[in-house]
Amino acid sequence: MATRITLLKFPSPFIILFFFLAFAATDNPFGSSKPIRSAIGKHKEKLSHLRFFWHDIVSGPNPTVVQIASAPSTRNSSTFFGSLSMIDDPLTEGPDLSSKLLGRAQGFYASASQQEVGLLMAMNFAFIEGKYNGSTISIMGRNTVFSSVREMPVIGGSGLFRFARGYALAKTNMFDLKTGDAIIEYNVFVMHY
Known part of the structure; x- marks a missing residue:
């Protein structure tokens, strides 16, 4: 039985050069980085400070928060551990609910601590007023409710807050x-383009 040997044929040096130049022409060999650059444009990154009031309304005929899940042991927990609530809370200019509506906080919070009332918060601040109309800021973090000031990270955003990062202070x-x-004052410091 004869052994058959197959010789590998190497591509033409021109083809190798073509592929090398194609990959060298882009920062990302898996696609162009031009859409990201054009989204940022020639804008410089800036820091914005937003201050507003978050109204978490549990009572009355039109609550803005509803419990959607809980564990059997949640009823016996002093921290409500295992409870999960969905929110669509108004964001207003001042502490009165009748003050100017700036947007809504939409998302959820879950009681995630057995030792204290500590929430996992995941929400979008969806703005409907002024130059931020249609833009959002996304927050996700730990909120120890009875601390005087709580800090949570800004993890992103949309519209004027694309590529956002920063932090939110809740009081x-x-x-x-x-x-x-509850009425919570939020001071949000966000870096964006």
């Missing part, structure tokens, strides 16, 4: 122990 303005309603 309780009012909390009603009977109803569960």
